[in-house]
Amino acid sequence: MKYPNNIKKNYKKEINYKNRGMDLENLINDACKYYLEHDMAVIYKKPTPIGVVDVDYKNGAVINKAYFKEPSTLDYNGIYKGKYIEFDAKECVSKTSFPLSNIHLHQIKHIEHILKHGGIAFLIISMNSNYYLFKGDDLLHFIKDNKRKSIPYSLIQEIGYPLKFNYNIGIDYLKGIDEAYKGVGYFENTKN
Amino acid sequence: MKYPNNIKKNYKKEINYKNRGMDLENLINDACKYYLEHDMAVIYKKPTPIGVVDVDYKNGAVINKAYFKEPSTLDYNGIYKGKYIEFDAKECVSKTSFPLSNIHLHQIKHIEHILKHGGIAFLIISMNSNYYLFKGDDLLHFIKDNKRKSIPYSLIQEIGYPLKFNYNIGIDYLKGIDEAYKGVGYFENTKN
Numbered sequence: 001m002k003y004p005n006n007i008k009k010n011y012k013k014e015i016n017y018k019n020r021g022m023d024l025e026n027l028i029n030d031a032c033k034y035y036l037e038h039d040m041a042v043i044y045k046k047p048t049p050i051g052v053v054d055v056d057y058k059n060g061a062v063i064n065k066a067y068f069k070e071p072s073t074l075d076y077n078g079i080y081k082g083k084y085i086e087f088d089a090k091e092c093v094s095k096t097s098f099p100l101s102n103i104h105l106h107q108i109k110h111i112e113h114i115l116k117h118g119g120i121a122f123l124i125i126s127m128n129s130n131y132y133l134f135k136g137d138d139l140l141h142f143i144k145d146n147k148r149k150s151i152p153y154s155l156i157q158e159i160g161y162p163l164k165f166n167y168n169i170g171i172d173y174l175k176g177i178d179e180a181y182k183g184v185g186y187f188e189n190t191k192n
Numbered sequence: 193m194k195y196p197n198n199i200k201k202n203y204k205k206e207i208n209y210k211n212r213g214m215d216l217e218n219l220i221n222d223a224c225k226y227y228l229e230h231d232m233a234v235i236y237k238k239p240t241p242i243g244v245v246d247v248d249y250k251n252g253a254v255i256n257k258a259y260f261k262e263p264s265t266l267d268y269n270g271i272y273k274g275k276y277i278e279f280d281a282k283e284c285v286s287k288t289s290f291p292l293s294n295i296h297l298h299q300i301k302h303i304e305h306i307l308k309h310g311g312i313a314f315l316i317i318s319m320n321s322n323y324y325l326f327k328g329d330d331l332l333h334f335i336k337d338n339k340r341k342s343i344p345y346s347l348i349q350e351i352g353y354p355l356k357f358n359y360n361i362g363i364d365y366l367k368g369i370d371e372a373y374k375g376v377g378y379f380e381n382t383k384n
């Protein structure tokens with residue numbers, strides 16, 4: 001488990017990937033830190049939802065019993081160029097298709113809500129050693145128009161936006177957002 | 193502790209406040225649910241950040257030891273009329289002034305970041321049985337221009353925006369946002 005809210009004050013430009021996991025979540029957390037440190041976006045991983053059953057307040061509020069809860073929303077959210085951004089990171093083991101069972105029904109409803117209210121929602125899918133931004137809009141259309149229970153890799157390649165790994169950043173998903181949502185981020189209405 | 197991500201499917205329009213706490217967090221959580229159910233905004237309380245020390249995977253991933261972590265961001269965030277919204281709820285016991293020690297330094301930095309990137313950030317302060325929306329901009333100006341360690345209640349009354357309690361909603365803070373951030377929420381750039 002990672003707790004990305006602990007932003008390191010002295011961010012190292014070069015991250016040593018040799019001695020650590022190269023998993024999707026780490027690469028995205030690194031990018032979030034990089035973007036924050038370089039004032040490019042403010043995007044955090046939400047804390048893992050945990051149900052607390054028992055707390056020992058005598059010993060400084062130690063939690064003695066708790067359990068992991070199913071998330072209703074997506075893992076990451078924040079702001080980029082004045083726009084609300086929310087996304088989830090999904091590692092896909094299958095080489096041929098991305099199972100929709102990876103996404104909970106309430107997460108799909110949540111994506112619908114975000115889009116309806118003018119936000120940007122998407123998945124970052126890791127598959128066949130490639131990374132793709134798959135737009136929430138395309139996900140909803142696929143679910144609506146298909147009876148398939150998985151998205152073929154060929155379709156992800158076709159309509160997804162490839163994301164590049166960068167040694168300084170991690171997965172440089174802001175570039176993917178710029179590409180996928182052209183015209184994002186005019187600031188006409190940011191009066192506050 | 194509350195876990196607002198469990199949105200009830202059958203939302204009761206009339207909430208019985210007789211048998212429950214009327215504390216600020218409940219009243220805001222109720223409003224978030226109301227706004228979501230009525231498709232007015234998508235705003236959630238973030239899960240409480242918890243550091244997990246020990247998990248028993250043999251018995252279905254029961255957490256045996258964990259601790260509460262200090263939040264780096266504000267408690268609530270989401271989207272309203274296409275705008276990024278983030279805020280924190282603060283109950284103030286003092287009747288004369290709101291102590292700035294209620295807000296952590298990294299939360300102040302976070303407010304700065306949000307404003308810089310075109311988002312809306314504020315506090316909801318409960319004080320003397322009244323509720324106020326206090327803009328992040330005003331908070332940063334106060335901290336910059338004053339050596340005081342607390343905001344006088346008179347100033348909160350003067351430049352804050354009063355929020356009304358509504359039996360159907362809870363604390364109707366969207367009205368406060370409309371008032372405090374006039375012109376919020378044109379949708380010219382929501383192309384996704």
